[in-house]
Amino acid sequence: MGKFALADAELSKVMICKRCKARNRVGATKCRHCGYPYLRPKRKDIKVKK
Ligand SMILES: [Zn+2]
Numbered sequence: 162m163g164k165f166a167l168a169d170a171e172l173s174k175v176m177i178c179k180r181c182k183a184r185n186r187v188g189a190t191k192c193r194h195c196g197y198p199y200l201r202p203k204r205k206d207i208k209v210k211k
Contacts, residue, residue, distance in 0.1 A: 169205060176200040 176185045179201055183194035191198050 172203050172205050175203040177203050 174187050176187055176189055177183070177200060178185060178192035178194060178197050179199045180197040181192065181195045183192055184203075185193055185200055187202075189200060192200060
């Protein structure tokens with residue numbers, strides 16, 4: 162959980178196309194933009210400087 166709980170919740174619902182990087186819903190089997198079937202979850206654990 163990051164600093165912004167709401168943002169975390171929203172990011173966790175997003176999948177990113179590995180080809181065109183369009184946002185897709187979680188549960189999508191293909192990119193809605195280009196039809197590419199390989200999606201990744203949007204990165205949530207980006208390291209931050211202290
Ligand atoms: Zn795509």
